[in-house]
Amino acid sequence: MSGTVGRSPAAGDPGRVLLSRGYLRLLPLSLCLGVPIALASFFFVGLQHWLQHQVWQELPHALGFGRAPWWWPLPALTPAGLILAPVVTRLPGAGGHVPVHGLGGDPIGPRALPGVALAAVLTLPLGVTLGPEAPLMAVGSALALLGVRALRRHPADPASVAVVATAGSTAAISTILGGPVVAAIMVVEAAGLAGPRLAVLLLPCLTASGAGALVFTGFGHWTGLSIGALALPTVPPNTVPDAGDFLWGLPAAALIAVLVSAAHGLGEHTHRWTSARGTAVRTVACAMAVGVCLTAYALLTGRSPEEAALSGQATLGRLAENPHGWSVLALVALVGCKALAWGVSLGSLRGGPIFPAVLIGAATGLACAGLPGLGATPAFALGITAATTVVTGQPLTSCVLAVLLLGRDAYNQMPLIVLAAVTALLVSRLRGHRRSAPTPADA
Incomplete structure (x- = not known):
């Protein structure tokens, strides 16, 4: 744009x-x-x-x-x-x-x-x-x-x-x-x-x-046709963030920024690999690699591979409706396999980068909700915001999107949403600066 x-x-x-x-x-x-x-x-x-x-x-x-x-x-x-x-x-x-x-x-x-x-x-x-x-x-x-x-x-x-x-x-x-x-x-x-x-x-x-x-x-x-727009039919239970949510929430936002940035870096490497030579063959290989990642999620968790496939809109709705329906290990597997599949897709296939990142952030936030003092609803909100901020580089857009998705629950979560966006943007920019910094040999 x-x-x-x-x-x-x-x-x-x-x-x-x-x-x-x-x-x-x-x-x-x-x-x-x-x-x-x-x-x-x-x-x-x-x-x-x-x-x-x-x-x-x-x-x-x-x-x-x-x-x-x-x-x-x-x-x-x-x-x-x-x-x-x-x-x-x-x-x-x-x-x-x-x-x-x-x-x-x-x-x-x-x-x-x-x-x-x-x-x-x-x-x-x-x-x-x-x-x-x-x-x-x-x-x-x-x-x-x-x-x-x-x-x-x-x-x-x-x-x-x-x-x-x-x-x-x-x-x-x-x-x-x-x-x-x-x-x-x-x-x-x-x-x-x-x-x-x-x-x-x-x-x-x-x-x-x-x-x-x-x-x-x-x-x-x-x-009456469904088009799968990014929306939450049911939002998590409304809670007011306390000191524990901010204590754990901001490090969780930084963690999400690191994970999403790392997956995006994988996409950059994949793009260089597929565009170097043999683009057609390597595009097919990358699509098969995405299939392997989704299959690994199903084998590791015993759940449907559809949860890690596609854009993630349907899975995001299920997470919002039942944030405690996944074990921490299942959420970790979802984040890992989805992030790998997303990273490979970013550099080789065609589509939009935002929707899968939103799911990765929300699932990471809910996995961190097992920490003492971090609630599921604040973790869900900061996860959406942090991931969207990293992948778009637009903190204001990310905050507004999170507020619209959460609906009536957004009012209490807005301070944490804003701080999560700031934290994620700073961490992602710091990682990008370190990757692009010249080495002593370059100097």
């Missing part, structure tokens, strides 16, 4: 830009684009969620299994690699941004849209440990640029096109982040803008995402 929002049209006086004829035309254009982008996003994510249900629930039941058996990820992830390899090596756009690079980068153009859609719809439901947010943003930006091309005979200036592409991405991702507020704040933090320049970029994004979220929500109620 940062590559898109960095090119706002506020090259001159922002106050004049807001009242200029060209900018005022962007607002109704963003409103018009938000509606079809939301409809396309709805069917895009709905189809992906339906295929996921077929692969991990209906098909095992049809074969006589009560749930996906321990070996299920191996035959599921291998086809994912075989499908993705030609998309990455042969189709325009290489299936979208590499997830280890975050949600940033240049907007995805219409030419790359087929590859992005194929990679997301045909591989994510097979168990790839990535979320739908990055492909959804790519689809939103591509559709927005396609709409601009269809509505205008002459090409618009590059700055306006960049704002429209950002508005399209924001409209798409707001549909799975609980509404336009989190998506808009994400744009703000990614842009690094303030004052009048902020409104120049934010108004089209809010317009498109607000219209899109309204259509998306209404269409979901009308059709």
